[in-house]
Amino acid sequence: DIVMTQTPLSSPVTLGQPASISCRSSQSLVHSDGNTYLSWLQQRPGQPPRLLIYKISNRFSGVPDRFSGSGAGTDFTLKISRVEAEDVGVYYCMEATQFPGTFGGGTKVEIK
Amino acid sequence: EVQLVESGGGLVQPGGSLRLSCAASGFTFSNYWMSWVRQAPGKGLEWVANIKPDGSEKNYVDSVKGRFTISRDNAEMSLYLQMNSLKAEDTAVYYCARRIVSIRSFDYWGQGTLVTVSS
Numbered sequence: 582d583i584v585m586t587q588t589p590l591s592s593p594v595t596l597g598q599p600a601s602i603s604c605r606s607s608q609s610l611v612h613s614d615g616n617t618y619l620s621w622l623q624q625r626p627g628q629p630p631r632l633l634i635y636k637i638s639n640r641f642s643g644v645p646d647r648f649s650g651s652g653a654g655t656d657f658t659l660k661i662s663r664v665e666a667e668d669v670g671v672y673y674c675m676e677a678t679q680f681p682g683t684f685g686g687g688t689k690v691e692i693k
Numbered sequence: 694e695v696q697l698v699e700s701g702g703g704l705v706q707p708g709g710s711l712r713l714s715c716a717a718s719g720f721t722f723s724n725y726w727m728s729w730v731r732q733a734p735g736k737g738l739e740w741v742a743n744i745k746p747d748g749s750e751k752n753y754v755d756s757v758k759g760r761f762t763i764s765r766d767n768a769e770m771s772l773y774l775q776m777n778s779l780k781a782e783d784t785a786v787y788y789c790a791r792r793i794v795s796i797r798s799f800d801y802w803g804q805g806t807l808v809t810v811s812s
Binding site for chain 2: 639677
């Protein structure tokens with residue numbers, strides 16, 4: 582089974598400053614169809630998860646452009662260009678190259 | 694507007710049973726894979742089960758195989774999770790989520806329903 586490891590566990594950020602979250606998989610997430618099925622989800626306090634990014638770098642409908650995803654193979658990054666108060670929450674990476682998928686442990690983004 | 698509304702959670706004793714429901718609206722339910730994903734208190738996310746649009750294929754995480762059954766009623770636009778032989782480690786918020794095959798991710802989630810297994 583693929584293991585997804587996120588770092589850091591917690592990221593205190595000043596409002597307006599950037600934030601970066603890393604996600605590493607135990608094996609390559611490149612599928613035999615050529616796609617890499619790596620998503621990022623946001624979970625605000627008391628809310629269900631919300632899809633932000635799919636297939637490494639594609640923003641889902643309605644997601645602000647301050648969110649961006651990058652990476653390849655086994656190393657992936659979610660960046661928030663300028664953190665806003667509404668960005669507080671836990672962020673999860675999720676691989677689905679191997680059906681049905683595995684979530685990372687989560688990274689908590691909080692305001693300093 | 695896509696909406697998923699779960700119900701059926703509650704307190705149940707170890708070894709007991711519970712049936713969760715998820716009412717869908719705002720999209721053609723019969724065209725989509727659907728999933729249950731759970732989150733233990735203070736913990737991360739864990740996929741539990743998937744079901745194909747026509748119900749002909751079902752998949753489960755190993756820890757629930759033989760105890761949980763996912764099903765759907767496309768005419769009623771509803772998803773279900775029958776949970777038997779419940780254990781303390783099944784305690785979690787259970788989310789209903791729509792799965793998009795082309796991107797292999799979950800694009801819409803319900804608010805969740807809490808299942809507590811305790812004596």
